[in-house]
Structures are given as C-alpha cells and as structure tokens.
Amino acid sequence: MADPFDAALDLLRRLPPSKTQQNLNGIISLRPDLEEDLLSAVDVALAVKRCSKTGRDYLCCDYNRDGNSYRSPWSNAFEPPIDPDDAADLIPGGRVRRMEENLNTAVDVYRELYYEGGTSSAYLWALDDGFAGVVLFKKSTNASASAGKGGWDSIHVFEVNEAAGKRSAHYRLTSTVILDLGLSSQSVDNLDLAGNLTRQTQADLSCGFRDSEVELQHVVNIGRTVEDMETRMRNMLQEVYFGKAKDVVGDLRSIQPLSEAEKDRAAHRDVLEKMQR
Known part of the structure; x- marks a missing residue:
C-alpha cells in the first residue's frame, strides 16, 4: 500500500x-x-x-x-x-533580529521598486554554524474585463554558513515562484494559466573585514542573490514558458477569424508567385 x-x-x-x-x-x-x-x-x-x-x-x-x-x-x-x-525558542533576538529588521527594510524598498505595490516580509532564525531565513513577495490584481486577474508569489529560502575565522560565507538559495493568471473575454473565452517554478543557486561571498560590517554585508549579499534569482526566473517565465504557451494556444485556436486568416495566406501565396515569375 x-x-x-x-x-x-x-x-x-x-x-x-x-x-x-x-x-x-x-x-x-x-x-x-x-x-x-x-x-x-x-x-x-x-x-x-x-x-x-x-x-x-x-x-x-x-x-x-x-x-x-x-x-x-x-x-x-x-x-x-x-x-x-x-x-x-521561536522569536529571534540579538544579531539575528537586527539582521531581520534590516533585511525587511531592504526588501520593502525592493518591493516598491520592482513590484510597485504588493506585500513583502523576511524572517530569520539561528543555526549552529550560521543562520537561515526566507524572503517573501506577493502581489495580486483583481479580475476585470480588460486586464483579467493575476497573482505572483515569490518564496526565497536561504541558508548562510559562516566559517569560523573567515571573512566569507556560503549562501544557498532555493527560490519558488507561484504564478496564477486568468482572463475572460469574448475573443479568448476563459483562459487560466497557473503553475510554479523552483530554482536553486549557491555562492561564496565576502562578509567584510570588520565585525561591524558583517551584519549589514549579510543583508546586502542576500538582497543581491534574491534580486538576481528573481530576474532570471522572471525572464525564464516570460521567454520560455509564456512563449511556449503562446505557440500552443495559437496552434489550437486563433483569435483572428479563419476566413480572414485564409485571405492573408492567399495574399501571401500571391505575392510569392509574383516574385517567382
């Protein structure tokens, strides 16, 4: 069983x-x-x-x-x-809480610049050899006759391993984007496109040379890593997944009436025949 x-x-x-x-x-x-x-x-x-x-x-x-x-x-x-x-045990304190506060301030600015709205949050917790956390973004639009509905949720889970005596740390990031789109109109009827995409990355990055710089440098490194990952995933969704979906939908059903499409193909054939002569 x-x-x-x-x-x-x-x-x-x-x-x-x-x-x-x-x-x-x-x-x-x-x-x-x-x-x-x-x-x-x-x-x-x-x-x-x-x-x-x-x-x-x-x-x-x-x-x-x-x-x-x-x-x-x-x-x-x-x-x-x-x-x-x-x-x-569940509420962070000390340096972890200070980094969490700074990270929330940073991702709030990032959210306003890239999303122009929505909601963001960041949470950190301590580990034996470093710390871990998650950065969250969410933006949704209400359904309307012209724009339809849409929802974007980003979940970025990371782990930071701090090597004793070294001025660098190892960052591991696992990012998931959940996308939900819908459109209802006379031209396309009802269309729903939903799914999620997960990608991972890791890197060794410098944490600064003075103890006072380490906490802020962690926030900078996490922010840059999340920003790079979100940009890559957005481009992948737009170019690969949306492009493929557009080709499939275009082969299944045309927005343009078949009679007009046939006229366009006939005109195209006529131009080619004249060029050959």
Whole structure:
C-alpha cells in the first residue's frame, strides 16, 4: 500500500495548480495527521495578515507559523500569542533580529521598486554554524474585463554558513515562484494559466573585514542573490514558458477569424508567385 504522504503529494501534482490551496485543505480534512508534513512540503499562495501592533501587512508561511499563530516581522510577536516557553525558542533576538529588521527594510524598498505595490516580509532564525531565513513577495490584481486577474508569489529560502575565522560565507538559495493568471473575454473565452517554478543557486561571498560590517554585508549579499534569482526566473517565465504557451494556444485556436486568416495566406501565396515569375 502506498504511503499516504507520498500519495497526497502525487495527487496534488495531478490536480490544477490554481486550486492547490483548496485541494490541500480537502486532503488535510480527510487526513489531519498529515497536516504538518503537507504544509511544510507544498508551496501555496501566501496569505496576508495585518499586524495589530504596527498596522502593517505581513505574509504568512510555514517559517513564521506555530500552530495557528503567525509571527509579525514588524513587532516580532506571534498573533494570536503563543506559550511564552515556546516563544523563547521561536522569536529571534540579538544579531539575528537586527539582521531581520534590516533585511525587511531592504526588501520593502525592493518591493516598491520592482513590484510597485504588493506585500513583502523576511524572517530569520539561528543555526549552529550560521543562520537561515526566507524572503517573501506577493502581489495580486483583481479580475476585470480588460486586464483579467493575476497573482505572483515569490518564496526565497536561504541558508548562510559562516566559517569560523573567515571573512566569507556560503549562501544557498532555493527560490519558488507561484504564478496564477486568468482572463475572460469574448475573443479568448476563459483562459487560466497557473503553475510554479523552483530554482536553486549557491555562492561564496565576502562578509567584510570588520565585525561591524558583517551584519549589514549579510543583508546586502542576500538582497543581491534574491534580486538576481528573481530576474532570471522572471525572464525564464516570460521567454520560455509564456512563449511556449503562446505557440500552443495559437496552434489550437486563433483569435483572428479563419476566413480572414485564409485571405492573408492567399495574399501571401500571391505575392510569392509574383516574385517567382
């Protein structure tokens, strides 16, 4: 008999990507014992919550979650509050919290420049030989007759290994982009395009020569790595995936009426025949 967790993942891969959250909730309702494993293994569109202490929006994911509570990067507190003993282990402090605050400030500027809206969040946690974190971006548009609907979710999970006595660190980044587009009009009827793309990269980067520079240099290195990865993934989506989808849809159904297309082909053949003569 197949393992229930593997079977659930296989089922989600075969169902429409645009309904991953709905299907995930259905599977969890049938098998509540798989909830933690599925939530940590399946990438879904990010949810937005508002910090009650600062009034700023932040993004929710498995990396800032404890049960049904989520930690705000702006107040560094869980909402709803969790047990103080658990909070001591889950809420970062010291240099990790300082870097988290600086990273949130940096990605907020990046979000405004590149997305011109949307929501961003960054979360860090300590490791034995360094630290790890996640940078999140989300932007969505409402459905309209002219522009349709669209949603972009970026999840960048990274790990930083700091070698003792060295002024460099090893950065490993795993990025996932979840895209959901839809259009409904008389010319194309109903069109849905959804899916996700995951890529990885790693590099050894300098962290500065003075201890006071290390924290800020980590933020700079993470920001540049995320920016480069997002640019590559966006170009890949636009040139490869959208280009291929456009070719396939164009072969299946033409927006131009067949009668007009046949006239264009006839005119094209007529020009070629005259050139040959």
